[in-house]
Amino acid sequence: MEMHDLCAIAAREPRCVLATAVKVEGHAYRKQGVSMLLTEEGVMYGSISPGCLESDLQARVDRVLDTQQLEFVEYDMRPEDDLSWGETIGCGGLIIVLLEPVCAELRSILSQMHTYFQSGSAVELTRSFYDQYTRIHYVIQLAEGAERQTSLYPSPAVKGASLNPINTMITDDIPRLSLVVIQSSEADDLRSNSGESDLQRDGLTEVEKWDIPLQISAKYVPKPRLIIIGAENDVIPVARLGKSAGFRVVVADWRETLCNAERFPGVEFVRGFPSEIIPVLDIQSGDYIVLMSHQFPREREFLELLEDRNYAYLGIMGSRTRTARLLNDLPPLKQLHSPVGLTIGADGPEEIAISIAAELIACKRAAVAAERRNVQRGIAHATDGHRASGR
Structure with a gap:
């Protein structure tokens, strides 16, 4: 704590x-x-x-x-x-x-x-x-x-x-x-x-x-923000574990019925479409972002708006094929992790959430270690950009 x-x-x-x-x-x-x-x-x-x-x-x-x-x-x-x-x-x-x-x-x-x-x-x-x-x-x-x-x-x-x-x-x-x-x-x-x-x-x-x-x-220092784009059921364990891992969790979605405290206790909400939430979120260099809305057009729009911003981590939920389509014709994105999560053989929402939380923790600790030693320090499966491996 x-x-x-x-x-x-x-x-x-x-x-x-x-x-x-x-x-x-x-x-x-x-x-x-x-x-x-x-x-x-x-x-x-x-x-x-x-x-x-x-x-x-x-x-x-x-x-x-x-x-x-x-x-x-x-x-x-x-x-x-x-x-x-x-x-x-x-x-x-x-x-x-x-x-x-x-x-x-x-x-x-x-x-x-x-x-x-x-x-x-x-x-x-x-x-x-x-x-x-x-x-x-x-x-x-x-x-x-x-x-x-x-x-x-x-x-x-x-x-x-x-x-x-x-x-x-x-x-x-x-x-x-x-x-x-x-x-x-x-x-x-x-x-x-x-x-x-x-x-x-x-x-x-x-x-x-x-x-x-x-x-x-x-x-x-303040808690790093974990911004999750999407509020479907599989986001619930990710938000819960993100809180436990020391993140300030923000859930962003355009569907108001999914964004409520009963489903996501103790988190913050930003409601709206990508063009509406980007100014409200005011994404900073220390923010961690995970896309898991399962809505291809909305995630594409969000990535286009993210192009010139700095952040600490960007994870995309989905297969290699889907992510390749999502990124098609976009400039290279910084700090990209796809498929999102460490490779632990996860199966089902809870285990996938654990793999995502583990990768977030690894990246957060790597950032602290890099600051402490004033050198960049990599962590396997956590700082190697766009990964093609499965979870």
Whole structure:
């Protein structure tokens, strides 16, 4: 579950806690920067582990909500003995999790992040910690050019502080987490004058021993859109799996009786013929498109209108012969996958939907890997253009 989803869920959950893995060392199920939501009623959205940590995190929710205080939790699964974690822990790393009550300030931040995501904008969220990590300051800004910025409560002055980047990491799981540490010659200025925190041990807080930076910035990108042209019955499992795979699904069709929330729960609709829906869709370079309307003239019209636009993926449902006719006399189309889906011997709507979802995931991961390495990286059956092989 992406931050895009968590922001939407936080808006409807009156009492919940955001859990974020702020430090990961060694092998772990998810990457540094991943988040999940835990509610007072015991509902969990997302995950940080394969199930090893979530029950313990849930047990801390009431205290975090009642005290409205941050809490850091250490899970050190590097020892090889099974006494603490059991034989099925499934990972052997160190994970530090930050628990934050979703109250007025953080709730507002998550709401604004969701607005940015819905408009297709990437967002950078910065957390700055003060007073021995007991106070937090949030700032969000648009990741591209930082055109707008929102800051909740004024940032305390930190004497003698300088910001030095110490690590930048791009993960397959969006977000992308970069860490910045504040180095101060007057570290005591950051300590509370009211006595030692409960986190202090031997003059240092546990958080300081974990080397958690005083400032953490995470870049989150919106979900890629999956635009499905057509709303027949075989589209239903594709839309469902597309949602599960982290896409923002849009179903477009000119038949209004087929485009409804009962058939496609949780998706967006654009109704009309190709010439009507193209301006509304406003197709962007990060969009994934699948044609499966089974209406030859409408799909031909759509492809003609798509000619000068950029997108990440174009899949066409149908046989090699039908696709060749569909593409006849058209200029070469970018990022074309036909027949759509990975070659897994699929038979029937559900298995075909699985093959399509698998190819979409492969292409999405390839794009992340290419950005991370700044080189183009291919994936078999996913980035080789017009394929003649069957499903």
